[in-house]
Amino acid sequence: MGSWKSHVRAKLQQRDQMSQLEERFEIRKQILDDVQSKSIGRSGVDVGKNTRLLQLQLRESEHLAEKLSQTVSDLTTVLYLKEAELQYWQSRVSHCRQEALTLAKGSNTLKATVSQLEFTAECQSKELAALRAEQKGLKQTLAQAWTEKEELLQRWMEEKREEAVRLNKYNAAQERWQHWAKQLKRHRHRDMAKEDIPIATSSWSGTTQTSPSVTQRINNTAVIQQGHSDHNHDSAAAKV
Amino acid sequence: MADDKDVLRDVWFGRIPTCFTLNQDEVTEREAEPYYLLLPRVSYLTLVTDKVKKHFLKVMKAEDVEEMWFEYEGTPLKWHYPIGVLFDLHASNTVLPWSITVHFKNFPDRDLLHCPSSSIVEAHFMSSIKEADALKHKSQVVNDMQKKDHKQLWMGLQNDKFDQFWAMNRKLMEYSTEDGGFRYIPFRIYQTMSDRPFIQKLFRPVSPDGNVHTLGDLLKEMDPTALPNDGEPKRYQVVIHGIEPLLETPLQWLSEHLSHPDNFLHICIIPTPTD
Incomplete structure (x- = not known):
């Protein structure tokens, strides 16, 4: 028991003893008044009898008081025992109370930790959702880019194919032209040999002069083919 | 206990x-x-x-x-x-x-309240109990009581029946172990040398850092002059129910055990007698 508690108990008992004393004084005063009034009202002969009677009553009272004192003593012993028992239980209760307090504090701390972890989990879950959304968007963009790349590749391949066709045509035309030129040259030599007409050869340069109309035709065709090819080439590049 | x-x-x-x-x-x-x-x-x-x-x-x-x-x-x-x-x-x-x-004459209206019947005392008493419970438990306990329970408190006081009164009053004195005490301590500090009737403020039984508040802590906050200075003779007595509790007595315990039936802890600060 704390000293402050013993202090309060002791002081309260001390305080009440004053009132009890007052009370006892009042009762004794009243009894004395009663006894005095009775004594005055009776004759001298009765006084002697009364004295003996009073002595007898006093002895009886003393005997009773002795018995009562023994009972009080027994009861006090029992009370002490009970008080000791009570103190034991009181200490147990105090111990349990302390334990409960500690547990309650621990529970509070755990609750706070759980709440904090819940908050962190919620934040992370939100972050994850945002990242997933972002990933989805990026995937879509990637897929679109792939499609565009495929389309461009297709177009480029087509362009290359057309270019190859054009080149083949041009080569075939060239080949034909060269074949015709050779034939024409051969025809001319043959004709010249037949007619014995000397070939108009520059005596000082030795250069063979072809008919200007034929040369012009060959050149024109080459220019047209070249222009056509360039034009197609440009448009393919523009498309790429 | x-x-x-x-x-x-x-x-x-x-x-x-x-x-x-x-x-x-x-x-x-x-x-x-x-x-x-x-x-x-x-x-x-x-x-x-x-x-x-x-x-x-x-x-x-x-x-x-x-x-x-x-x-x-x-x-x-x-x-x-x-x-x-x-x-x-x-x-x-x-x-x-x-x-x-x-x-029986010259009633001092400026100093005293009229009291024509015991129902006025009852009203005052119940109002004090409700005020105290508002401080201790946000009125939850007194509001949960029935009319007959309120009557039991009053009849216990009126007829001087300790067991009858405490059978109900103990509910008003309960608190959870987790809280460590009441929300606020219902107290009133009376001073003979002051003009105001009494001091009544909000004061918790436990400090924010978990320390138990004592009678000394309360007086330090409400009326520091009542506390003795080191090396000086005691000028004032702090009296509750006719005794001077030690200043280290926990306030929560005082409130539970030394409160009046109105559930308030009435603390008197009186000058120390010179003789």
């Missing part, structure tokens, strides 16, 4: 031997004898003085009788304060019995 219940009993059964004398200015048919009574500390004057009234009315004419009121050495006694508080505040350290003068 057995020890603590003893404290509750000692507090409840505290009595003050009192001598009531009729004021000399009252008109009487014959001389009025003084009337002696043991007054319960936790009750109210108007609740326990029916016998006093009856005693003095025997010697007075009906037309000379107005509302009865009490005075001690020139100070009108407020019936709405518990008797023990009135005694500690005005008459502690004086010779017993406490001598109170009874008046």
